[in-house]
Amino acid sequence: xxxxxxxxxxxxxxxxxxxxxxxxxxxxxxxxxxxxxxxxxxxxxxxxxxxxxxxxxxxxxxxxxxxxxxxxxxxxxxxxxxxxxxxxxxxxxxxxxxxxxxxxxxxxxxxxxxxxxxxxxxxxxxxxxxxxxxxxxxxxxxxxxxxxxxxxxxxxxxxxxxxxxxxxxxxxxxxxxxxxxxxxxxxxxxxxxxxxxxxxxxxxxxxxxxxxxxxxxxxxxxxxxxxxxxxxxxxxxxxxxxxxxxxxxxxxxxxxxxxxxxxxxxxxxxxxxxxxxxxxxxxxxxxxxxxxxxxxxxxxxxxxxxxxxxxxxxxxxxxxxxxxxxxxxxxxxxxxxxxxxxxxxxxxxxxxxxxxxxxxxxxxxxxxxxxxxxxxxxxxxxxxxxxxxxxxxxxxxxxxxxxxxxxxxxxxxxxxxxxxxxxxxxxxxxxxxxxxxxxxxxxxxxxxxxxxxxxxxxxxx
RNA sequence: GGCGGCGUAGCCAAGUGGUAAGGCAGGGGACUGCAAAUCCCCGAAUCCCCGGUUCGAAUCCGGGCGCCGCCUCCA
Numbered sequence: 332x333x334x335x336x337x338x339x340x341x342x343x344x345x346x347x348x349x350x351x352x353x354x355x356x357x358x359x360x361x362x363x364x365x366x367x368x369x370x371x372x373x374x375x376x377x378x379x380x381x382x383x384x385x386x387x388x389x390x391x392x393x394x395x396x397x398x399x400x401x402x403x404x405x406x407x408x409x410x411x412x413x414x415x416x417x418x419x420x421x422x423x424x425x426x427x428x429x430x431x432x433x434x435x436x437x438x439x440x441x442x443x444x445x446x447x448x449x450x451x452x453x454x455x456x457x458x459x460x461x462x463x464x465x466x467x468x469x470x471x472x473x474x475x476x477x478x479x480x481x482x483x484x485x486x487x488x489x490x491x492x493x494x495x496x497x498x499x500x501x502x503x504x505x506x507x508x509x510x511x512x513x514x515x516x517x518x519x520x521x522x523x524x525x526x527x528x529x530x531x532x533x534x535x536x537x538x539x540x541x542x543x544x545x546x547x548x549x550x551x552x553x554x555x556x557x558x559x560x561x562x563x564x565x566x567x568x569x570x571x572x573x574x575x576x577x578x579x580x581x582x583x584x585x586x587x588x589x590x591x592x593x594x595x596x597x598x599x600x601x602x603x604x605x606x607x608x609x610x611x612x613x614x615x616x617x618x619x620x621x622x623x624x625x626x627x628x629x630x631x632x633x634x635x636x637x638x639x640x641x642x643x644x645x646x647x648x649x650x651x652x653x654x655x656x657x658x659x660x661x662x663x664x665x666x667x668x669x670x671x672x673x674x675x676x677x678x679x680x681x682x683x684x685x686x687x688x689x690x691x692x693x694x695x696x697x698x699x700x701x702x703x704x705x706x707x708x709x710x711x712x713x714x715x716x717x718x719x720x721x722x723x724x725x726x727x728x729x730x731x732x733x734x735x736x737x738x739x740x741x742x743x744x745x746x747x748x749x750x751x752x753x754x755x756x757x758x759x760x761x762x763x764x765x766x767x768x769x770x771x772x773x774x775x776x777x778x779x780x781x782x783x784x785x786x787x788x789x790x791x792x
Numbered sequence: 793g794g795c796g797g798c799g800u801a802g803c804c805a806a807g808u809g810g811u812a813a814g815g816c817a818g819g820g821g822a823c824u825g826c827a828a829a830u831c832c833c834c835g836a837a838u839c840c841c842c843g844g845u846u847c848g849a850a851u852c853c854g855g856g857c858g859c860c861g862c863c864u865c866c867a
Contacts, residue, residue, distance in 0.1 A: 464863080537796090570859090617803085624829095675805095692830055765827085768827075
């Protein structure tokens with residue numbers, strides 16, 4: 332699997348987060364099914380935007396690229412995304428690109444003009460097959476800049492002759508630098524072969540980037556380039572497109588200052604990867620309710636599992652509860668197998684959580700039986716954790732430490748007040764008990780009296 | 793202008809020919825000293841509209857309306 336990574340000239344935003352997390356989910360899932368999967372994601376570290384930024388700041392392109400590669404890792408690690416197996420940089424694959432360009436020239440698909448090399452789009456008969464457009468249609472669409480050097484306005488640069496203040500490499504056509512599209516063809520084929528299974532990226536890359544990659548790769552090899560293309564949908568801010576000009580860009584690092592990464596992961600992964608998503612902080616807040624519910628169930632599971640060990644005859648009811656969860660898990664996998672239908676898969680998780688809660692709360696089963704069923708549920712949740720990267724916290728931490736620095740009371744004080752309240756309740760002094768509960772509530776702490784007499788606390792929304 | 797996508801409950805979101813998943817919010821009930829949590833029950837009569845195909849359509853076809861993306865760097 333090859334995924335187009337980022338051009339390293341700025342911090343990553345919520346849109347990058349979606350792409351990163353969608354392909355992280357896909358990688359995690361494929362890894363479970365096909366342990367030999369290889370995940371390659373590139374860094375574009377030579378490009379107009381980087382050059383501009385470097386010139387503006389009086390730094391080298393390499394310095395700019397290094398800075399934002401570093402930032403990229405900080406962000407992806409903070410998101411809990413697994414590192415790809417191979418992360419090639421464009422600047423480290425110039426020879427491969429030159430070789431590929433030469434091949435295209437030799438085949439008559441590309442031509443040289445004043446040290447530039449262009450791909451002659453009309454020579455590649457299938458041009459437009461990915462994006463579903465024809466050359467004629469695109470020409471009719473106008474808005475194409477006139478470039479004297481190109482034979483055809485749609486031809487694109489494989490190699491650009493260097494201008495002053497630009498990085499350059501020696502090539503058969505003089506000093507210059509690669510065009511944007513060629514790096515992905517060269518690097519993906521180097522690491523994955525001339526034909527490989529999955530190529531991914533954002534929706535916006537379909538045209539022209541991926542269309543051009545196909546032209547370059549298939550033009551050079553005569554073989555199919557990619558079996559499956561996967562393109563993730565965009566994230567809008569509210570209903571608007573996120574863009575620099577609108578000034579509504581939301582950075583990953585800014586979100587993660589306020590929200591646990593699992594909230595963002597669930598928010599972005601519960602929608603099918605191809606659909607657009609409207610991002611709002613309110614929607615992210617609401618996700619907390621759903622995740623809390625899952626964590627409460629996880630908490631219950633952990634309590635039950637500590638009861639494990641004693642042998643006990645298993646009733647039909649427990650067997651049935653287990654079977655229900657197993658079935659939901661099977662359906663979860665069927666949904667994932669159907670074009671990564673995460674929305675449906677998570678629906679199955681919630682169904683089984685409901686079934687599990689029902690069994691634990693309403694059946695007359697013994698603790699050991701419940702523990703047995705809890706094991707099945709824990710197993711399912713564990714697999715969800717592996718694939719979605721959620722539910723990885725200990726429930727106790729999830730409910731208590733999430734925003735502990737904003738808490739006005741220390742954990743010790745809270746425990747002390749709970750203790751005081753428990754005494755009051757035993758004495759049937761409910762007025763005092765409720766005062767304490769109300770006081771804690773005013774401090775953002777909710778109490779939960781359990782049937783076993785224990786009182787738990789957690790943070791309010 | 794060309795190409796593509798979308799329009800499902802108050803909100804989010806699956807389903808794409810056979811009685812409309814799931815989440816959040818809401819109402820009622822069980823439980824509780826009261827709560828909280830949990831569970832149960834309830835809720836879509838336009839699945840954007842109009843035609844058509846079919847025994848049967850949210851799902852297919854045709855025509856509208858509305859929203860969005862791409863066609864220029866972009867996840």
